[in-house]
Amino acid sequence: MREFNEEMISFIDASPTPFHAVEWMARTLECRGFTRLAEDEKWELEEGQDYYVTRNDSSIIAFSYPPCSEKGYTIVGAHTDSPHLRLKPSPLTTVSGVKRLGVEPYGGVLLNPWFDRDLSLAGRIVYLDGEVRKETLINIDRPIAVIPSLAIHLDREANSSRTINAQSDIVPIIATGDVEFESFILSQIQDDTGELTLLAHELSFYEHQKGSFVGVESEFITSARLDNLLSCYVGLQALLETSYPMMCAFMDHEEVGSESHVGAGGTFVEETLRRIAGNDFEKLMRRSLMVSCDNAHAQHPNFPGKHESEHAPLLNQGVAIKINSNQRYATSSRTQGRFVQCARALHIPTQTFVTRSDTACGSTIGPITATRLGIETIDVGVPTLAMHSIRELAGISDAFGLYRILIHLGDY
Structure with missing residues (x-):
């Protein structure tokens, strides 16, 4: 077992x-x-x-x-x-000095646990290699984003009555410096070295932490x-x-x-x-x-x-x-x-x-x-x-x- x-x-x-x-x-x-x-x-x-x-x-x-x-x-x-957070087609925005990637909830996702987690990105992309249309799966497989909580000092009701706005509150931040989204995604392709152009993507954020056994007798699986x-x-x-x-x-x-x-x-x-x-x-x-x-x-x-x-x-x-x-x-x-x-x-x-x-x-x-x-x-x-x-x-x-x-x- x-x-x-x-x-x-x-x-x-x-x-x-x-x-x-x-x-x-x-x-x-x-x-x-x-x-x-x-x-x-x-x-x-x-x-x-x-x-x-x-x-x-x-x-x-x-x-x-x-x-x-x-x-x-x-x-x-x-x-x-x-259920997860799916990347929007044109996701990159800049707010308060940080780069963010806009997401859309997929399915009946429980939003609260997504705060303050190490997030990675994976999915399928479709692109041009020269004039040839190709598709591939990518998995960045390292933490590249986080959705920081609002401090209790700025929301005294957070532990009693907080609600989450899926449009404005759940937006992962990825950088403070310059980031070009298409170049970053295309850089994940290993096999092609020619002139690449991103056509479309189905990319999802996921928690980078691996599954594990927990409990005094390791009787639970958490993942x-x-x-x-x-x-x-x-x-x-x-x-x-x-x-x-x-x-x-x-x-x-x-x-x-x-x-x-x-x-x-x-x-x-x-x-x-x-x-x-x-x-x-x-x-x-x-x-x-x-x-x-x-x-x-x-x-x-x-x-x-x-x-x-x-x-x-x-x-x-x-x-x-x-x-x-x-x-x-x-x-x-x-x-x-x-x-x-x-x-x-x-x-x-x-x-x-x-x-x-x-x-x-x-x-x-x-x-x-x-x-x-x-x-x-x-x-x-x-x-x-x-x-x-x-x-x-x-x-x-x-x-x-x-x-x-x-x-x-x-x-x-």
């Missing part, structure tokens, strides 16, 4: 953006014998082979072939994106992007170790609604499954199971009243099965029963998560893919504290337990 979690943290550290996460997973799959497919080419799938395909380099689907004739695929769904790269890692490792036909579908843009050509609301998963199944698509969907893996809200010890008392998952007490009668989660009694039966056979505890009846319930890719594919689905997740913060907290045993269940779920 310790080794599993250490490798998971290494993956998250190496994946500051969805582009980097997909690149890491693609390399891992190829090292394990998976063949890359291209969406714009004809597929000739061979029995007993493993494949993967990407879209936009930020979503990835990997699968063994063929699916089981009786039970189809166990499909592990997760998302590659996390950025646990939601939801933790689930991506768990699903990928289960795919690599299971003996049953499995698919992983890790999608971008979940944190902003999934309505994009690379999101769960798009065509990527459906088109991939149709190409695999041919005329048997409907049969495959009736026999398969989607396991939507997305972190669950653990009961916060300082705010226990925020939870439904009988359905408040605890850290290191098992995977949470997420249930909502209004279909914000796609779990049914049938899919829950199958998942719990497998967990009990492995002596792995599970918990249930239901939001308070007077609290709004979030959602996942589960209901989206269930609607689009007509596939039976269960929503599960590792209990997590500080979700959508710059650093989140989970227990060391829960991700490993989910991994073990997914390996054997095809038995049930």
Whole structure:
């Protein structure tokens, strides 16, 4: 379990953006014998082979072939994106003698923890090398920015009633001297030495501090992007170790609604499954199971009243099965029963998560893919504290337990 979690943290550290996460997973799959497919080419799938395909380099689907004739695929769904601060197209400004880079919040980001952190920058850029358009990933991988707090002397209400203006208060500072943004970004390209011109970018700030174990017995994991790269890692490792036909579908843009050509609301998963199944698509969907893996809200010890008392998952007490009668989660009694039966056979505890009846319930890719594919689905997740913060907290045993269940779920 310790080794599993250490490798998971290494993956998250190496994946500051969805582009980097997909690149890491693609390399891992190829090292394990998976063949890359291209969406714009004809597929000739061979029995007993493993494949993967990407879209936009930020979503990835990997699968063994063929699916089981009786039970189809166990499909592990997760998302590659996390709430963060995205660089604006023309970000550079000068205020009070410092250079700043303007940002836009991506998703439901918790803004307070972004103050006074060592921030780095990573993502994808598109540029001209002479007359040739190219694109590449960059990761500066050192602290280049900070968002300083306003001193308590200048805001006496900071500890009781402070609000944050996303336009004016959360702007990273990067320098006091002259900085030319395009030149600085292009200087990160290693391979090209000709005349370069920046055309576009998708760059994100992230906390440079690495993930780690904390607690008296090192029983917690603290890291950025646990939601939801933790689930991506768990699903990928289960795919690599299971003996049953499995698919992983890790999608971008979940944190902003999934309505994009690379999101769960798009065509990527459906088109991939149709190409695999041919005329048997409907049969495959009736026999398969989607396991939507997305972190669950653990009961916060300082705010226990925020939870439904009988359905408040605890850290290191098992995977949470997420249930909502209004279909914000796609779990049914049938899919829950199958998942719990497998967990009990492995002596792995599970918990249930239901939001308070007077609290709004979030959602996942589960209901989206269930609607689009007509596939039976269960929503599960590792209990997590500080979700959508710059650093989140989970227990060391829960991700490993989910991994073990997914390996054997095809038995049930």
